[in-house]
Amino acid sequence: MKLLTNWLAATARLPRQHKLALASLSLLVAAALMWQPHPFTHHDERRSLPLIDEQQASMPLENSEPIEVGLDADDPALTVPEDALEQDITSEAARIHTHTVASGDTLGAIFSQYGLPLRQMYQILDVNQKAGDIRLGQKIDWQIDDEGQLSSLTVYQSIKYRDQYVFGADGVSYEQLETTGVYEQVTLSGRVTSSFYQQARQAGLTPNQIQNLVSALQWRFDFGAESHRGDRFSVLVNKEFIDNKAVSSGEVMAMLYQAGDRDIFVYRHTDGRFYDEQGHSLDRALRRFPTAKRYRISSSFDPHRKHPITGRISPHNGTDFATPVGTPVLAAGDGVVVKARKHPLAGNYVVIKHGREYSTRYLHLHRILVKPGDHVSMGQKIALSGNTGRSTGPHLHFELIKYGHPVNAMKVPLPEAHPVPRSEQDDFKRQARRAHQQLSQVLNS
Known part of the structure; x- marks a missing residue:
């Protein structure tokens, strides 16, 4: 206490300018001692995603x-x-690449697996910070241009909603799309006169739908080498309608192709894959x-x-x-x-x-x-x-x-050559048989 009294007496004898300087310095020291950075300060900065070990290792x-x-x-x-x-x-049509999110997948790991530019991944995160929140079982598809750059990427949040990113000269645009309307099954058919591709386009199939069918049947039938004039085909497509007007190209559900006395049939199961009428895998x-x-x-x-x-x-x-x-x-x-x-x-x-x-x-x-x-x-x-x-x-x-x-x-x-799960085979065979009969009637009418 005596020391404090002596210090105050000495301070009182100082010139006014010295007193002001001493007071300012005391306030700064006190503020520095009291201030501590909060460990959970929020920043609206871009979040980085962990990359796989191979990229971090020498x-x-x-x-x-x-x-x-x-x-x-x-x-x-x-x-x-x-x-x-x-x-x-x-x-x-650009090739459509598809990936189903597996356990442990991150957006960064997926980009690395397929050799996609990480710069474009960070562009996606810039326009949507939640883009990295992917879930097990989600479907992601994308298109790549001739330079190996992404032209578009779509993340399917559910059957109804999907996030779409489109890349252009000005950067990337983001839009959440909603699927609405009523779905009905439509039958498209044709006869090969020049090439399967041309007649399938004339029948109403899109290039991407043709690509999906060609890929599904690549081990069973080579449309490029085995398709001939006179072959007939019919395709069952699940299309979306609003006010009785088709608003999408739809999803191919089944196809019957008649090449001479040979019938090639495929049907899409609920897992999105095509199988033959008995539920056997078409893959190798x-x-x-x-x-x-x-x-x-x-x-x-x-x-x-x-x-x-x-x-x-x-x-x-x-x-x-x-x-x-x-x-x-x-x-x-x-x-x-x-x-x-x-x-x-x-x-x-x-x-x-x-x-x-x-x-x-x-x-x-x-x-x-x-x-x-x-x-x-x-x-x-x-x-x-x-x-x-x-x-x-x-x-x-x-x-x-x-x-x-x-x-x-x-x-x-x-690709794995697994058949339809045994517990689902009865229901699958019943639906596939019905679709086969429907397409056969169209070709034989």
Whole structure:
């Protein structure tokens, strides 16, 4: 107390300017001591999403391509040529890619799996901060332009509502769309006189609907090679009507195609997939690993890989396995060999086409055991791994291509040949039989 009294007496003898300075300094010190930042301060800033581990890990340099060398996914020497049917489809409609959200998926992980530009993901989050709140089982589809950039992306919140993002020169626009109206089943039919594609368009099917049917039947019937003049077809489409006017192209529910004395029938189940009348799957399965034994992954799929020194983007569009020279390389699925040759960077390589949706590439091979035109089965030995082309060590570079774009073979959902679940088969067969009879009456009338 005595010290405080002496300090006040000394302060009273100070000049007025010194007293004001001392008072101001005391107030500042007191305010600094009392202030503490609140740990839950809200910011209206963009939220970042976690990326998968492969993007955060350093890129190993052994048993892989040199990091400064990026194989061009669009190199004509490595691409699968399109036939006339594919050219007709792609000339009028962009490919629609679809993903169903699985357990543990994030928006960032999905973009990474399919090699989509992360810059465009952040554009989506800028216009809708809730875009990253995806749920198990949600459907997401998108379209990609010739440069590999998103042109549109749709997130289906429910059967009734969907979020649509459209990319243009001015950025991205966001709109929540609502589905309304009454749905009715409409039958479209036609006879092939020039090509199935042209007659299907004349019958009222859209390019995307034709694409869906061609993809669904790719293992059962090749519309490009097996469709002939005189073939007949009828299609059941579930269309939306408002005031008796169709306001959408609708969803294809069933198709019956008569090629001579052969009938090809498919019916869409509640899971969105097509099956034959007995509920059997139309798909052929693909395997993730092109070897009998699982080898260490020396370099993962990373379309955004950067050179550690130059900082330039050097995409790695496949998965590298550290296989010794001479390791048997197996076909990832049933298909046709379309290329088997040598490339300055890829070395000895093989390209296999699996139906119309998928193809696979096998690079840096020691020896090729197949030739173009060969039909191969899943698990068939097609080559021996090696160290040819531009490579830093013996390894197998494996790529999975979906509609012409590389995707992560270790992550993306692969087609599986599962039938309709047993508990749902009776109901499915009853509805499929009814649809088959309805379409047969149209063709035979």
